[in-house]
Amino acid sequence: MGKSTSFLSSIFYLIRSSHSRSTVIITIACLIACVIIFTMAGQANSMALQAFCSLCIFDLLFIGTALLSAWVFENNNTRVHQRNQNSLDNSTLLFIPTQTISTFSYGTARFEVLAVFTSTMLSILGAFFILKESIEKYLENETIHTEYLLFASILTFIVHMFVIYFVRNQAFDHVIAASASSWLQEHVSDIFQNICHYIPGLSRLLLPRINPLALLCWCGLTILFSDSFLLRMGYGNFVDTLASLLMAFMTFGTMVPMAIYSGKILLQTTPAPMIGQLDKCLHEASRLDGVLEFRHEHFWALSFGTLVGSVHVRCRRDADEQLVLAHVWSKLANVAQILTIHIFKDDWLRPQSHTYTQNQTTNPVISNNPSTYNNFVVIT
Amino acid sequence: MLDSDDFSKTSKSRPLADVLHILILLIIIKLLKTVGLFITYDLLKSYHLVFILFLATLFTSICLLFIQKPFSTFRPNKTLFYRLIKYTICLTIIRLLWLFGLTLCGPLRTILLFEHSDIVILACFQVVFSSSFINQQGQTSRIRGVVFFALAVLAIFAFDNDDSRQSVDHPEGHSSHHRFFAHIFYRLTSFIGVADHTGGVILLLLALFARCTMNSWSKKLVLDIGGPKKFYAITTCLSTVCLIPMSFIMLLINNLFLDSVDSIRSTIEPTLSPSTTTSIFDNMTSLIIPIILISIFIFVSDFYVEQIAIVKLDRIRAYRYGTLTMIFAGLIASLVWVKTAAVANSNAWFGRTINVEEHELSGGVVFAVVMFAFATDLLLSPLKQRSGAFIGYSQEGVPLFNLTHQKSQSLLLILKSSLRDVLAEYDSRQIFYFLCINLSFTFVELLYGAWTNSLGLLSDGFHMLFDCTALVVGLYAALMSRWKPTRVFSYGYGRVEVLSGFVNGLFLVVVAFFVFYEAIGRLVEPPEINTNRLLIVSVAGFAVNMIGIFSFSHAHAHAHGGGGGSCAMSHPTPAKEQHGHSHDAHDHSHSHSHSHSHGHSHDDSGHDHGHSHGSSEKANQHGHSHSMRDNANMKGVFLHVLADTLGSVGVIISSLLIQFFGWNISDPICSIFISVMIFLSVLPLLKDSAMTLLLQTPSNIQYEILDRILKLDQVQSYSDEHFWNLTSSTIVGTIHIQIANDADEQRVTAQVQAILKEAQIQNVAIQVEKQVFLSHLNGLNSALGQLASSQRTFSHR
Secondary structure, eight states: OHHHHHHHHHHHHHHHSSTTHHHHHHHHHHHHHHHHHHHHHHHHTOHHHHHHHHHHHHHHHHHHHHHHHHHHHHHHHHHHHHHHHHHHHOGGGGGSOOSOOOSSTTOSTHHHHHHHHHHHHHHHHHHHHHHHHHHHHHHHTOOOOOTTHHHHHHHHHHHHHHHHHHSOOHHHHHHHHHSOOOHHHHHHHHHHHHHHHHOGGGHHHHSSOOOHHHHHHHHHHHHHHHHHHHHHHTOOHHHHHHHHHHHHHHHHHHHHHHHHHHHHHHTTOOOHHHHHHHHHHHHHHHTSTTEEEEEEEEEEEEETTEEEEEEEEEEOTTSOHHHHHHHHHHHHTTTOSEEEEEEEOTTTTSOHHHHHHHHHHHOGGGGGSOOOGGGOOOOO | OTTHHHHHHHSSSOOTTTTHHHHHHHHHHHHHHHHHHHHHHHHHHHSOHHHHHHHHHHHHHHHHHHHHOGGGSOOOOHHHHHHHHHHHHHHHHHHHHHHHHHHHHOHHHHHHHHOOOHHHHHHHHHHHHOSSOOOSHHHHHHHHHHHHHHHHHHHHHHSOOOHHHHHHOOTTTSOGGGHHHHHHHHHHHHHHTOOHHHHHHHHHHHHHHHHHHHHHHTHHHHHHHTSHHHHHHHHHHHHHHHHHHHHHHHHHHHHHHHHHHHHHHHHHOTTTHHHHTOOHHHHHHHHHHHHHHHIIIIIIIHHHHHHHHHHHSOHHHHHHHHHHHHHHHHHHHHHHHHHHHHHHHHHTTTSSOOOOOOOOOOHHHHHHHHHHHHHHHHHHSOOOOOOOEEEEEOTTSOEEEEOOOOOOOOHHHHHHHHHHHHHHSHHHHHHHHHHHHHHHHHHHHHHHHHHHTOHHHHHHHHHHHHHHHHHHHHHHHHHHTTSOOOSSSTTOSTHHHHHHHHHHHHHHHHHHHHHHHHHHHHHHSOOOOOOTTHHHHHHHHHHHHHHHHHHHHHHHHTTOOSHHHHHHHTOHHHHHHHHHHHHHHHHHHHHHTTTOOOTTTGGGGGGHHHHHHHHHHHHHHHHHOSGGGGOHHHHHHHHHHHHHHHHHHHHHHHHHHHHHHOOTTHHHHHHHHHHHHHHHHHHHHHHHHHHHHTTOOOTTOOHHHHHHHHTSTTEEEEEEEEEEESSSSOEEEEEEEEEOTTSOHHHHHHHHHHHHHHTTEEEEEEEEEOHHHHHHHHHHTOOOTTTHHHHHHHHHO
16 A cells, blocks of 8 residues: 555656656557547457557556556655665664565666556456457457547557657666567568568668567558558458457557567566576686585566576685675676675585694695684584 | 659669660550450450460461471470470460450459569568568568558459449340350359359469469479570460360350350340341451550560560569559550550451440459559568678677577478367366367358358357357467576566456456347347247256256266366266257347347357357366366356356246246347446455566465564564565565674575475475675665665664
């Protein structure tokens, strides 16, 4: 509940602050457009139009994600600010266990990931629902009114394009840039490459990666235009079902890579592009003096671009733990931003005298090391 | 022509300029073949196709005998001869199918559908059925080619309405010569329920596939005979022999029927009678010239030129130009031919006037032409050969490649192993049985709906399939959660269940939204609802529901002896009852499915039993084992079941209200109520799973744990304490602890570990820091990361 109140207050904050006022205006405009479009879609009785109009709902989710990521950004800033203030003002209080075990110990950065996942997943499920509905509609075989078709689709197109290009959305920008390309993107880029094979001058224009959401919108508009054309030609409901199926599959194709990308982050996995670098660092760290092996290596993405790691290091019994810790830390800190290194030794409770003699007899090299902690007397 | 330079670069054959004459020859011959096909079509209007085929092959075999002299060195043994005979029969059948398709579809569509090279078709199948989906540039273009091909076929199949033709020819009236075949065929097509033109499309596609398989099977046979030319000559001769008896029979039947039909026609149309009563013999003479043309164009010259082109050009290039030429030539020719044919018809060119409308060009056909051209181009483009993954260099500096691809298992093996996995664990088994029950009901409903042609049942079935996907998601997640941890999923797959619970929650939100949306629509204009059978059906559904609840309590009283197996086997009787009651469902939907769309709610009666069954099992399992209660995945599945149960209750209430008070408005109100209920019931699940996904600190981590850590000997402070639920049962934590310089790290670690283990935190990573650590880091000039707080600790001390 605390979360929801803070969320509400942050929304109020967003409305009050100047930079997001335009976003709020866009939101309201989008809502109104959504209502208009959906009434028209209901009137037209065409599933293809409904499938296309579900883009509008996605737009609302998109704006919500944008607001959330702005909120997260603000939150981080204020948190850092507060922390600094704390450290300055009552630094003596630091060692008293403050009653602030925060509910989100990693901060709120993960909210954006969840928001992206939710919005992509909702549109996937919506597309799925539309798939089913369109089959049912095909069976029912009701007449379709074509008069609203063009207007509603053009309105959707405008709203969608406006939202995509004029609402700043860091989270989605990152996901679009980082996730694998959808099949739609892949085919379009393949076609464009073939075109550029014949007309090289267009390469500047056509070859860069296209925003998948914009591409989805363009393709949907094309499909709806041909759909309304064919409907006016009198081809019947089959065309409409086909168009809505196509729209649903395109929505699937566009959203699935993004959902997979954000879902993998939610599942606490290592992002694929990081694996190579991480392996290199781990390999280097395992060669350090005193390190025997790594166990339980967990490296996972907290949010977009933040890697959290925890690793258990088994080190030699006579090694200086803090030195090993520092070396391993310095290797891994370049990759993982938040790091916990657990250092453990085998049989550290064993009587030290035995170790001492063993060291003396078998391993004279060790004496070079300033291993002061080797001579601990452990009372059991 | 378009991409000739491209080809000369990629293919290893000769440059285009050297073989230009062969290319031109190929194109000319293909043009002639197109003309030949059009002539054949005109001939087929007036003669039986077996007869035409017989004459053409006869002439062709005479030609080939002179050119090739195949039997001079041909000494077959017995098995080879049998194989030849088999091939010949297949060939003849395919040709007959092809010609019959030609009579039904017209020449242009026949060219579009039949004149594809084997490579194109094989590439299509390879893309569709290949298991190893390699993401590479060539693959995407192949997929696009297949999609274009499918679109083109679809365009011909569905969007090519030659209305004028369909209105004219009713079965049997088209042409009496094809009576025997046509009669059977019309029976078939009317049984399937397609127009005869689309039936022709199906025939041509069948013939195409048959040709491909036959060609690929007969490769060895060709080599055994000794070269394709000789093989062709021999099979053509044999095919002629095959056709002799058939054509004689046809001729006889034709003559008999011809007279009767002619007499009928002469009575109906007396003006035409003089021209129709010409004798067979006259027809023969006017037949000779076109037959010669056909056999030369289609069967002789085309074959030889294609053989030459395959040798001299490339195989791919020859096929590409051949197919493209034929497609476009067919398009142009059909534009010209339709006009000339009309003239020719009026002139009674072949000695007989025909009242058959021509196949006209339509938008669908033009679209199909374009699509086929693209598809041919894309599917014939050479695929870049993947030579295996690059591994590294050998000791001599030679690059090494890994040629072994992933081993693909057989489908049966995969099914078996996954079934074993499913049945291994309790909750996945539950979901699986429930899914099986649900799916079987769905198929019973779908089949029954298709059989009785009831729309309501069909859409019910689709709705249930839709429901089943939630179960499939849950099942898959339950399976996945048991996979071993991998490099990427270092914590194991346990979180998949949480994610699947979240997705199922979102699913229900979508369902609630759409129900709400439809209800709003119906609130504005409430439709008339016939509650005649609705109440019976919904009460029956509720009764089944009660049976489910009863069986649940029954199973609960038992100590859950037989496990999942008994659960599945012990409920065949409700399944029967379900079947009987779906009859009612059919009736009710028949009566009112046109008047309204009931959205989500009315169809729940159809599968309520299954759901209640599942819920009983769910509850049963509650009593059985405690750890399942917090499982988000199972909770999601359970909520889905609950939502459907809610739906049936809503239907009962609304139908009661409508029946007794006539409040039609109660139906949308009930739907709104149901959607709100679904939404509210899903919120806790959504919140819980979202909090787990967001790594919320679990509430049962008390401050006193951290307090106890802090009170340990030598411990100065802690920082970066992170605790979160990995799954519903396991808690993971990491913590940094700052200790005094003279303390022992391992000791503190062990103590902290013990404290955390007491608090049920399994997977712990503890970083123990001293002041020395920070000075070491300073010395190493390392990044500090999140260490600022611990640095402060030490600096303030």
